[in-house]
Amino acid sequence: MNKITRREAMETLFTSGAGLALATPITAEAQTAVLAAARAFGGQHQPKPLSFDPAKLKGLSEKLIRSHHENNYTGAVKALNAVEQRLAAMLNDKDLPAYIYGDLKREELARTGSVVLHEIYFGNLGGDGKAAGDVLNAIKQH
Numbered sequence: 643m644n645k646i647t648r649r650e651a652m653e654t655l656f657t658s659g660a661g662l663a664l665a666t667p668i669t670a671e672a673q674t675a676v677l678a679a680a681r682a683f684g685g686q687h688q689p690k691p692l693s694f695d696p697a698k699l700k701g702l703s704e705k706l707i708r709s710h711h712e713n714n715y716t717g718a719v720k721a722l723n724a725v726e727q728r729l730a731a732m733l734n735d736k737d738l739p740a741y742i743y744g745d746l747k748r749e750e751l752a753r754t755g756s757v758v759l760h761e762i763y764f765g766n767l768g769g770d771g772k773a774a775g776d777v778l779n780a781i782k783q784h
Contacts, residue, residue: 646671685727689716690761694768707767715760722753 650669689711696707729746732738773781 684730685723685725687719687723687726687757689719690764692764699767700771702767711760711764715757715764718753718756718760722750722757725750725753 646669650671692707692711696702696704696711699707725746729743729750732743732746
């Protein structure tokens with residue numbers, strides 16, 4: 643079995659993504675590498691549970707936080723999974739127009755950003771609202 647080089651794998655990823663319209667032939671080994679990379683983002687994301695009790699949060703209602711988590715964040719995770727699954731299904735479509743692939747990649751980027759930003763947002767809620775650790779040290783220095 644021939645080994646695929648890193649350069650060949652990167653070229654294959656590029657030609658199957660941005661250069662799809664060029665219809666560059668892909669070797670079997672390179673296609674296997676592309677499919678393995680695609681499986682890493684195969685629409686299997688799960689929403690992370692809240693790491694705090696929203697009933698004890700000061701300044702924001704429990705109903706607001708639970709609704710935001712269950713509707714907005716969980717909806718973003720589901721949408722990201724759907725986009726990634728559609729992208730994975732399209733990998734074998736040789737007649738796929740590049741603009742359709744590009745549209746889905748842009749949607750994947752937007753949904754990924756939404757998921758990541760929601761996780762950061764919810765990860766920073768809770769606590770006593772007082773600076774501590776590195777944040778407190780930075781505030782004292784400035």
